[in-house]
Structure formats: C-alpha cells, structure tokens
Amino acid sequence: MLPNAKTMMIPLLDLKAQYQSIKQEMDAAVLRVLENAQFILGPEVAAFEKEFAAYIGASEAIGLNSGTSALHLALLAAGIGPGDEVITVPFTFIATTAAIVYAGATPVFVDIEPATFNMNVEQIEAAITPRTKAIMPVHLFGQPAQMDAIMRIARQHGLVVIEDAAQSHGAEYKGRRAGSIGDMGCFSFYPGKNLGACGEGGAVVTSNPELAHKIRILRDWGCEKKYIHELKGYNYRMEGMQGAVLRVKLRHLEAWTEARRAHAAQYQSLLADSGVTLPVALPHVRHVFHVYTIRTKNRAALRAELERAEIQTGIHYPLPVHLQPAHADLNYSRGGFPVAEQACEEVLALPIYPEMTGAQLEYVARTIRNAAVTER
Numbered sequence: 001m002l003p004n005a006k007t008m009m010i011p012l013l014d015l016k017a018q019y020q021s022i023k024q025e026m027d028a029a030v031l032r033v034l035e036n037a038q039f040i041l042g043p044e045v046a047a048f049e050k051e052f053a054a055y056i057g058a059s060e061a062i063g064l065n066s067g068t069s070a071l072h073l074a075l076l077a078a079g080i081g082p083g084d085e086v087i088t089v090p091f092t093f094i095a096t097t098a099a100i101v102y103a104g105a106t107p108v109f110v111d112i113e114p115a116t117f118n119m120n121v122e123q124i125e126a127a128i129t130p131r132t133k134a135i136m137p138v139h140l141f142g143q144p145a146q147m148d149a150i151m152r153i154a155r156q157h158g159l160v161v162i163e164d165a166a167q168s169h170g171a172e173y174k175g176r177r178a179g180s181i182g183d184m185g186c187f188s189f190y191p192g193k194n195l196g197a198c199g200e201g202g203a204v205v206t207s208n209p210e211l212a213h214k215i216r217i218l219r220d221w222g223c224e225k226k227y228i229h230e231l232k233g234y235n236y237r238m239e240g241m242q243g244a245v246l247r248v249k250l251r252h253l254e255a256w257t258e259a260r261r262a263h264a265a266q267y268q269s270l271l272a273d274s275g276v277t278l279p280v281a282l283p284h285v286r287h288v289f290h291v292y293t294i295r296t297k298n299r300a301a302l303r304a305e306l307e308r309a310e311i312q313t314g315i316h317y318p319l320p321v322h323l324q325p326a327h328a329d330l331n332y333s334r335g336g337f338p339v340a341e342q343a344c345e346e347v348l349a350l351p352i353y354p355e356m357t358g359a360q361l362e363y364v365a366r367t368i369r370n371a372a373v374t375e376r
C-alpha cells in the first residue's frame, strides 16, 4: 500500500447503504403499517405473498417468521415425522438440519461437489432407505443444486423434494427459479439475505394447494376458524411490517441481483491467476452470489492480510453440520464427508453486496494479489 493511499473499510455487506438507497419507499412502507396497525399478517403480508409467489413462479407463498420455520412447516406439511429420514448435505447452515430434527425426523447426509459446494447427486441413491421420505437440497451461496437429477431420483423413489432456497432468491436452474422446482421451496428473509426483512422473516413457496393450505393453518396455531385448533400448530406468522418492507425490496431485487452478478464477474477477472480458487457458476444456472466464496489452502494468512487492510471476510462454514457438537447424537465422525470437511478448511467469503463500488472491488482484489499467498 502506498503511504498516502487512504485505506477503505470494506464490510462483508452494507445494510445501511441499502437503506439509504431506498429510504423514502421504506419509510413510507413502515409508516403505512403503523397507521393501519395490522402488525401480524394482514394486507401487506397478503400482498407480499402474491407478489413473491409470482416472482418465484409458483402459485402460492406463505409468509412466516423465519426460514427455519419455513423448512419446519414444509416437512410437517409433507407428513414427515419420527422414524422418517430426510436426505440433505452436511455443508450448510445448521437451520437445514435443525428443522429436520424439529419435525422428529433424522437427517441423512450425502457429500457435496467440490466445485459448486452443492449436493453430489451421484451419492443420493445409495443414501435412500425404506425410511427415506424427502430430499432437501440446499442452493448454497446463491447457486441452485442439480435439480434435474434430484427430481428424477425423487420421483423414481416416491420422495418429496423440499428446496432450501434461503440463500438463492431469484436464482435460476435451466430458466426456472429456485424454490419453484421441488414440491416446496423455503426462503429466509433474515436481514443479510439477498432479500432481507427488517427483522426475521421467511416463506414457503409451492404450487400444491393442499400443502399451501396445511402450511397456512400450521403457521397460525392450527386454526381454520379462530380458536378451533384442527392441528397442533405454531406461532410462525409473518409480521405486517416485514411484509410491507419486503414488498418494497422485492421491487429492487432484480437490479440488486444483477449488481451482485456484475461484481462477481469483476472479481472473476480481477482475481484470475491470483492463486486462489474462484467460485464456479454452472452454465445452465443463474447464480445470485449471496456469498462470493474463494478457496485457498492458506486461508488463515490471507484472512489476516485482508483484515490488516480493513477488509471483512467470512467463513461459511468452519465446521460441517455432521461434526457439530449439537448433532453428536447422529454419530457421524470426521472422514464421513471429506469434500464438505475440506471445504470447511479452505473457504473464504469476500465482501459482495449490490452497493459495492468498482474501486472497492479493485481494492479487495489488489489486496489478495499483493498478499501472494498462492497455492503454486
């Protein structure tokens, strides 16, 4: 770094910059809810559900209080419970498997592919047992899993497919949006996600009216009629305020996604031959780069170098789910899923968010190139 060059602090994401860019619309949306006082569900949530379902390309969306609730209710709506097995991946956020455990079922893992970090579809059939009820692929970092193979195997074996699309709003697989391909798609609107609420939020998207109906009942105490509880339900309703702000942000999502994709393309060219392994987007997908993940065997050194340059980085994820202490009862051990385990040692997430400037991207890339922590 030249002594007179001013360093810039670069965060992993910048929600304040996003708010400033849409402040008037956001303020008006929040005020609308304060005025109408429909704080739980209500007209803003109903409108958001319609708009989000249309955006994803499914007939219905059910607004919930988190992505975890979405996964949980999708499993319950599919009739999955104790004694059942759900096939998923060990390289994901723990919510994926927590939801399976909430339903009383057992997560069964297959390893990931090294290039995309997504489910290795070659391993699914060997993991199927008479107890298997569902496959839950995770579209990690914003790239859809191999849905053609997953759907073919699921249909052959009579399994339900629940997409964990918590990181992939607007991602596409062969022209279809993530979350619209399986029986149900589950989204999170956690503030840092590509479409984020001002608090917690989530949704299940489906084109199956029976599943949608069941999820609507389950999210609101199992009621079809007030105080008559048909099912053992939950308090998993979306707040009116979240519906209102998500409607505003949904209108900007395509522009933000295109900005993320442009930033990723810029990283791709600035970091070519830099010695680190760059993320791979398959040709038939639209990767929405929720996370821009490089790999390096020298992660600790590179991370320290970036920290010195005031560039924030993340590690998604440092420990695979099958080795988490919370899942010790599943009795998996190291070596079980070597590709996921190795990814945990090497992945490093770089700052990527729509409001990032070209100068910021260049600064991050230059810092990585100058760090010269290469595999060669």
Ligand SMILES: *Cc1c(COP(=O)(O)O)cnc(C)c1O
Pocket: 065, 066, 067, 068, 069, 092, 093, 095, 096, 138, 164, 166, 167, 187, 188, 189, 190, 201, 202
């Ligand atoms: C964020 C996330 C979830 C959970 O969503 P919450 O809204 O935080 O409950 C589930 N799965 C994946 C892959 C996620 O990234």
